[in-house]
Amino acid sequence: MFFADEVEKRRHAMPTIVACFKWVIDEAYIRRSSSGELDFSSVDYKISEYDRNAIEEAVRLKEIHGGNVITVTVGVPEATKGVKDALSRGSDQAYFIADASFRNLESSQTAAILAEVIRSRIVSYDLIICGEGSSDLYAQQVGARLAEHLEIPCISFVQKLSMEGGRLIAERKVEQYTEITATPLPALVTVLPEINSPRIPGVKDTLTASKKPTVTIKKDELSPIGEARLQTTGISASRMDRTCEKFGTEAAELTRFVESLRKKGAIR
């Protein structure tokens, strides 16, 4: 049986683990102008939060089982800092698919690009780990779509992961309960922040990152990607209006206070 053969083949081999990440705007630097518009003029970038968990989990599994970790990102050419950041977190090698037009890719395009690179350049892999969703858009699409392109199983909402005898055991966090799922490799998982606490790279980790191999792939080396179908037509800060209501300690005052909350729709 195909699955049994696969499991047997991977039982003793050291795994190749791919961790995908997105280089996103660090929301701490987004400011709101007095007119309520978002000001992106002095933003810095970071590896998307849950993707840091994905990289950490890949490195953690490598530390247990051996093998190697490859990080992959699709982004603008300035994201070289993100590639170094990923390498400083313990991955051995990076694939950086870069183009100035990749600033606002939609999930389907990102997944298609990742799939092509993984299928054609990495070829032999055991596990792909993605963050459950990105810090900026949180569409939760790339992981699932990538698994579909590669025709491998996908497990989402993973909060615990282990590899045993060529199989993957994943604990999923689903509403009121947890679900334990097992699958033969290769497989893809999307992870939650509960899965681990990402390490803070040491100084040497950062300094040696750029000495690790990075394969940079340009847009024209890939099949043409389709047009984006989603368009961001506007973006604005959420607003919170504050009002003040003073009241005394007597019963009548409290009644009046509750009444005014009801009138404003704060309570029912």
Add this chain to the structure above:
Amino acid sequence: MMDFKLTEEQELIRKNMREFAAKYVDPIAVEIDENSRHPAELFKKLAEGDWLGIPIPIEYGGAGADYLTHTVAVEELSRSCASTGFTVSIHVGIASMLILLFGNEEQKKKYLIPLAKGQNLGAFVLTEPGAGTDVMAATTTAILDGNDYVINGTKTFTSNGPTGGTYLVFAWTDKAAGRKGMSAFVIPRETPGMKAGEHFKKMGLRSSQTSEMVFKDCRVPKENLLGKEGAGLVMAMAGFDHGRVGIAAQSVGILQAALDESIRYSKERVQFGAPIARQQAISWMIANMATDLSAARLLTYHAAWLKDQKQPFSKEASMAKLFAAEAAMRHTIKAVQIQGGYGYIKGAKVERLMRDAKITEIYEGTSEAQRMVISGNVLR
């Protein structure tokens, strides 16, 4: 062409230190200040991340980065806790750098490697009760007796005194030779005859450990002499040049924290129906703070950059230290003023910043001593 950009590595290292400080330093900063406690557990973590030997070459146990990278790390660390930032600064910038610059191969292997790996802390033992800015008034002596030097005297205000592992001690080997009569020795802790006193209770910088050091017939083998006999003062001055860049960075960190706190508070605090940030009295204080911070940071990075370019940086280190320290003092007073009564209560960050800032105008050369160095340079 001028390039004011840090490298990607330096930016990442800054970011990582910010995250490290938020995770491990911020939660204990108030407690270690209150209790004047040295956080040994924190220094173990700093050592694991190679933060205690950034500019020391890899072959001597360090991270092999440049001095600017170390400077940026001290700044970010000091933004959370000036005591911790300073302990790192004196450990790396003076103790370790002096062994790197003047030690022989054997001394580097024996003393520098453990220092750079953060296995013990370095201390700089120069100041005496009667000899502060006037270094020549020191009385501690080191007399050659057979193959040993015998050291006698009392030192004071020794940072990392109670917690140090490796001490750089300055003493007269030939008092009559004047400026060429002082020598430096590398002395490991537990050497008989050397004793650290009790940790002083201080106004600020309370978790940085400071004490007297008493030397009573302390015998030190000849091979512990650092550099040449009589070169002590030259080495001490070189140590100060490096250390002052660190104090400038520490002051910049304090200033940045004062600005962060002032912006946060003045936007939240409502008086007369509006956030106090809208009052010109407050917003101009913040404008001055931000401007001096920017100037202090540029002076500091410039001094570190000169050091990395192997150019003279003594004057620039003094200028950076003088300006950054005085700006830190001036503006932490304002930061407390902005928060009013709330800023005067223990536990308020600005209260600690103001107490911590004062020492930057005093140690590693007072502001007056910096003006002596700078005027000596420009009036030459």
